[in-house]
Amino acid sequence: MPQAAQPSPRGERTRGSILEAAEALFAERGFAETRLEDVAEAVGIRRASIVYYFRDKRELYDAVLADVFAGLRERIEPVLLAPGPLARRIPAAVGVWVDYVGERPSLARLLLREVADTAREGGPALLDHIQPFFHLAARVLDESRDDPLRADPRLDPVHVASTVAGSTVFFVAAMPALLPGRGFDPLGEAQLAAHRAEVLAITRRMLARPSARLADPGSP
Amino acid sequence: MPQAAQPSPRGERTRGSILEAAEALFAERGFAETRLEDVAEAVGIRRASIVYYFRDKRELYDAVLADVFAGLRERIEPVLLAPGPLARRIPAAVGVWVDYVGERPSLARLLLREVADTAREGGPALLDHIQPFFHLAARVLDESRDDPLRADPRLDPVHVASTVAGSTVFFVAAMPALLPGRGFDPLGEAQLAAHRAEVLAITRRMLARPSARLADPGSP
DNA sequence: GTCTATAGAGAGATAGAC
DNA sequence: GTCTATCTCTCTATAGAC
Numbered sequence: 001m002p003q004a005a006q007p008s009p010r011g012e013r014t015r016g017s018i019l020e021a022a023e024a025l026f027a028e029r030g031f032a033e034t035r036l037e038d039v040a041e042a043v044g045i046r047r048a049s050i051v052y053y054f055r056d057k058r059e060l061y062d063a064v065l066a067d068v069f070a071g072l073r074e075r076i077e078p079v080l081l082a083p084g085p086l087a088r089r090i091p092a093a094v095g096v097w098v099d100y101v102g103e104r105p106s107l108a109r110l111l112l113r114e115v116a117d118t119a120r121e122g123g124p125a126l127l128d129h130i131q132p133f134f135h136l137a138a139r140v141l142d143e144s145r146d147d148p149l150r151a152d153p154r155l156d157p158v159h160v161a162s163t164v165a166g167s168t169v170f171f172v173a174a175m176p177a178l179l180p181g182r183g184f185d186p187l188g189e190a191q192l193a194a195h196r197a198e199v200l201a202i203t204r205r206m207l208a209r210p211s212a213r214l215a216d217p218g219s220p
Numbered sequence: 221m222p223q224a225a226q227p228s229p230r231g232e233r234t235r236g237s238i239l240e241a242a243e244a245l246f247a248e249r250g251f252a253e254t255r256l257e258d259v260a261e262a263v264g265i266r267r268a269s270i271v272y273y274f275r276d277k278r279e280l281y282d283a284v285l286a287d288v289f290a291g292l293r294e295r296i297e298p299v300l301l302a303p304g305p306l307a308r309r310i311p312a313a314v315g316v317w318v319d320y321v322g323e324r325p326s327l328a329r330l331l332l333r334e335v336a337d338t339a340r341e342g343g344p345a346l347l348d349h350i351q352p353f354f355h356l357a358a359r360v361l362d363e364s365r366d367d368p369l370r371a372d373p374r375l376d377p378v379h380v381a382s383t384v385a386g387s388t389v390f391f392v393a394a395m396p397a398l399l400p401g402r403g404f405d406p407l408g409e410a411q412l413a414a415h416r417a418e419v420l421a422i423t424r425r426m427l428a429r430p431s432a433r434l435a436d437p438g439s440p
Numbered sequence: 441g442t443c444t445a446t447a448g449a450g451a452g453a454t455a456g457a458c
Numbered sequence: 459g460t461c462t463a464t465c466t467c468t469c470t471a472t473a474g475a476c
Contacts, residue, residue, distance in 0.1 A: 011459070028339045032252035035451065047452085049460050057452070109336040115390060116332035118397035119248045126397060162394055163387045163418065170335065170386025171379075177338035177346060178378055197431050198383065202422055211417050231441070255469065268472085269442050277470070 015053045017043045023064045027106035030113050031061055062125055065114075068107050069129040073136070075100050080140050086149040087207055089140075094164055094203045098196040101168055102187050108172040111165070137161075155210040163206070164199055171195050235273045237263045243284045247326035250333050251281055282345055285334075288327050289349040292320050293356070300360050306369040307427055309360075314384055314423045318416040321388055322407050328392040331385070357381075375430040383426070384419055391415050 007015070021042035025034045036057055040047045054060040079092045101108050114126040137157055144150045175186040185191065227235070241262035245254045256277055260267040274280040299312045321328050334346040357377055364370045395406040405411065 008459080014459080027336075030250060030252065030333075030336065032250065036453095037451075045459095046461055048454085048462080051453075052459065109339065112332050112336040113250075115394045115397065116247075116250065116329040116336070118393055119329065130398070158395070158398055159391075159414075159418070162391050162398065163422075166387040166390025166394070167383045168386075170390065171382050173338055174335045174382055174386070175378070177335065178350070178382065194379075194431060198379070198426070201425065201429075201431070202383075205421065205425055206418070209421075211414055211421070228441080234441080256471095257469075265441095266443055267470085268444080271471075272441065 011053075014043070014045065014049075018045075018050055018053055018060070019064060019067055022060050023068065023106045023110075026061055026064055027109040027113075031057075036060075065110065065125060065129045068104065068110060069132075071104065072097070072100050072107065073132055076133075077136060080136060081143075086140075086144055086147045090149075090160075090207060091200055091203050094199060095196060097164065098168055098192065098199055101172055102192045105172050105187060108169040111169050112173055149207060152210055155207070160203065160206050164203060167202070168195065168199060231273075234263070234265065234269075238265075238270055238273055238280070239284060239287055242280050243288065243326045243330075246281060246284055247329040251277075256280075285330065285345060285349050288324065288330060289352075291324065292317070292327065293352055295320050296353075297356060300356060301363075306360075306364055306367045310369075310380075310427060311420055311423050314419060315416060317384065318388055318412065318419055321392055322412045325392050325407060328389040331389050332393055369427060372430055375427070380423065380426050384423060387422070388415065388419060 018039065022034075022039050025039055025042065028034075036047050036050055039060075040050055050060065054063060075096050076093050079096055080089055082089060082092075118126070141150055141157070149155060172186050175191075176184050186195070238259065242254075242259050245259055245262065248254075256267050256270055259280075260270055270280065274283060295316050296313050299316055300309055302309060302312075338346070361370055361377070369375060392406050395411075396404050406415070
């Protein structure tokens, strides 16, 4: 928001358009290769106007990440906090995840890039935006102390999440590239349904027959 | 190689060092954010000297990709072409894949980035480097016409490959970021073994109970 | 083969008018 | 709020000496 003043309706609309255009471009090209010029053009304004809403390029990028992850959280939180056994809630959350990525495929590419950037010294901002999901997970597990799944020491939530996230995100982003020529669309009804079924099967197997918990050298 | 002349031993060594440094930096930071200056510094030479070996930045990047994927192919080809049922060769190939990524984690990040770039118009060079794997797969399937797995129309090799690749690559790159603080090392003996077991279980399930083949709108 | 020096493009940030 | 104009920095690519 502009200088802590109350935003005008027009301003809110412009701001939203900038976010939308930036999300698409950052996802497609990455942070460094995206020119503010292109974002402005997509919105139909001039480059300098973007600065009115976002101090600089980095802040715009952060706002995009915040927006995308907030949307995901809004969807996942209710199904994870709903009553019922974990063995039911977790697959439900996985289904919601796949559907969300299907609707907002920018998330797939943004996440792919952020994860790849992980090794950098300065480090990406990913962690800030992922943090809420850790809190959510901690809360869910804490409130389900009696759940049989919770008791199984062989089950590593982070490992499950990594597998599910990795396969979906890769599927959505990679399939079109891997099937060259044909206009393959991983986001089509049938494709996405097939993938959802596959990921759910994987999830259920992991929950039913968890492998040894990964050693966690630093845990207290 | 320099101007089609026979390379001197010293030149070959320098060229190798450049490739090695470039691989690490491109993987960590991506193409756009990697400065030739840094590659040169890592090698201990000056920026201009790189041009002696690689016409420009893009060519260097391409050489890195070619090198990394060629290494993978060298490992996977023999196990896929070995005699025996597909139900045994495929898991073996998956095991080799996980081990290779463990030894050369740059591949994980490079692949993550390339896949994310897929949506770009100009398009990344990924396809050129992946092509040999398609040929390999086609050959293997062709030579296994009698294999029971081959006959199953519900089995989609690309889908299996995408799932396996996605989960491994994400695991290797994401785990250190997702487990902040502690010095988590997904490439450690135990972690990698646990992941390999997990991916193999996933693979075997997919082979044993394949889901419906994904519709392929453009296939002949 | 490797270096120094420099040219030149690209793109983000800033100042200030309307 | 949005624009024009400009400043400045970074980084690639090139020319040519050693």
